[in-house]
Amino acid sequence: MSIALASYLIGIIGSLLLLTMIVILEAGDLYRAIYTMAVQSFLIALAGAVLGSATGNIDLWVIAGLTLAVKVVALPWLLLMVIHRMRIHRKIEVLMPVTVTLAIAAAIVMLTFYLSSSLGSVTQVITGNALPIGISLMLIGILVMMSRRTALMQMVGLFASENGIFFTAMAVSQGMPLIIEIGVTLDVILGALVMGVIILRVKSSIGSDIADLDELKG
């Protein structure tokens, strides 16, 4: 695959990533958010495969496979299992109206594209628009976390936000060193497990969502 074609495909994948992020941001239902996150992670794996065949770097294929196993399968499964164990209602309480979060998301996308257009030559080592899209995904992921008061939705926002970093990291030159990528993924898995344990423990001991606890202040 030629570099130009890869760059074109990365552009398309990038816009699809943004689209999935908007769906997550506006999701009124936990299942939809989790499935969309899985689709988003699948797009990241696809990007890894595209970049792997364009640069001939085997490591990127490994990273794509790792993303498929961990972020497309394992993490959504973990989140669904937590939902199942908690027997919680599917609706998500939203703290900010949809119009406001959409407007903020649009502003974030425009700002990051403006910012990265001013960066000049370094963007040559990053394929296509991966830099502004990565930053946008990261910031909108945080917006998801801030606009929801559900522990699971905060986790979805966190993982979606991390997808932005993975996307940009893949597109830099020949991707991050494989061993580092594996270490980061390991952290994501362990972190998710610990978060899941904390959520379930609070649910089983006092019967509420951990994100609703607000005892510590001042």
Added chain:
Amino acid sequence: MFMSSLLWILPSVPVFTGLAMLLVKDRRLLSALDVASTSTIAALVWAIALKVMHGGTLKAANAFAADAVTVVFLALIALLSVAASIYTIGWMRREVASGGIAERRLPRYFALTQAFIATMLITVLADNLGLLWITMEATTITSALLVGFRRDPNGLEAAWKYIIVTTIGISFGLFGTVLIYAATAHAQGGATHGAMNFTTIASIASKLDPNIVRIGFIFVLIGYGTKAGLAPMHMWLPDAHSQAPTPVSALLSGALIKCALFGIIRFHTIAIGACGPGFSGFLLLLFGITSVVVATPFILTQHNFKRLLGYHSVEHVGIIALGLGIGGPLGTYAAFLHIINHGVTKALVFFVAGDAIGRYKTHNMDKIQGLIRVAPYAGTFLMMGAFSLAGTPPFSIFISELLVIKAGIASGHFAAIAVFLVMVIAIFAGLIHHAGKMAFGEPERPVPEKGEPVSGILAMTVLAGVMLVLGLTVPSALNGALTMAAEVTLGH
């Protein structure tokens, strides 16, 4: 060759001790292993420090490196780990007796503590900035389990806030790392070899594109700044540091937030090389003074002993950032000295807090009164620690704060120094007021427990001794290490 293999032997000591601990059930044996492990760490750190001070940077496996900056952080982690492991002996005995921690969960507690120490050691030994990030996140995961170890709602709430906020926070750090990696690969003409290693990046820092380094540094400062507890990203800190078991609180406040500063310092060096000292220095100054200002009202109005200490850490991380931001050899030196001084003093006061809270069964400072009568040693150390934290001579923090002020005035940062002084005076009054009431007040009700565990007194004496010595003089070995660390940071 042997010396550089010390770099990976060092973190494997707590890793293997931790694994072995899972097979041990006896509390005394666990504590003995704990102390043995931390003492071995201290001995190895001593050997590494001597080698680095006389022979220059040590490197191993293209991923680990130790220079003077590393040595300063290693020394702090080693000292506090030893003190915490000694303190844990007596603290844990009472905790188990009072039912705070069930006896069958002890192996897990000790093993997690070892894992926590191991991740901190690797963080400051990492030459590869990706590895630095991975182990920094691993410190969050291990210590979040310790923060929520008691499984009570408050502890779990603190653990949740801690892990979710710092994980999303330091993902900014990873993004910044990726950007610097891209800039280095670009400067090397697309070659990625060594593009993530600090030693490589620092050596070609002047060739990096300053625009992308600026953005990278902002991401890193927000990311690792969250983990360091710099305001306004500090909201999780008082919760986590107050809810954790006391020996862990001491390590969190004394050592872990300094490890996050280690990450910032590495990128500060890169930013100085690529865009001059002005850019990253100004940002550090800004976040530093913000932290000092934001922490002050919370310190003055606080009633919870351990939360007070948490907010106090925000203030002192701010002072360190201020020193780094003022920069120059003196400001940077002062920042490094303050890293040691604050770590030692804060751990000491946390030990006192743990003792007092166990005795009075409350976190409320209004109910903890007359400590000096009930526990003369702890009460005395409380007053010493409080005076040191407040910046009074002849204790160590006075010296480093004075140096920060001196560096600030010499470089013309009058406004920042003026704000800093006002805040320090307000905090002095507040802190001495709180500590005085706790030490000398009239105990409200007859406090059943007298008698102090020897291990606790020993751990506190060691830290108080270091605090006092560093208040009177900076020993030449330490002075050499700090001076070299400042030079490495400034890229000389």
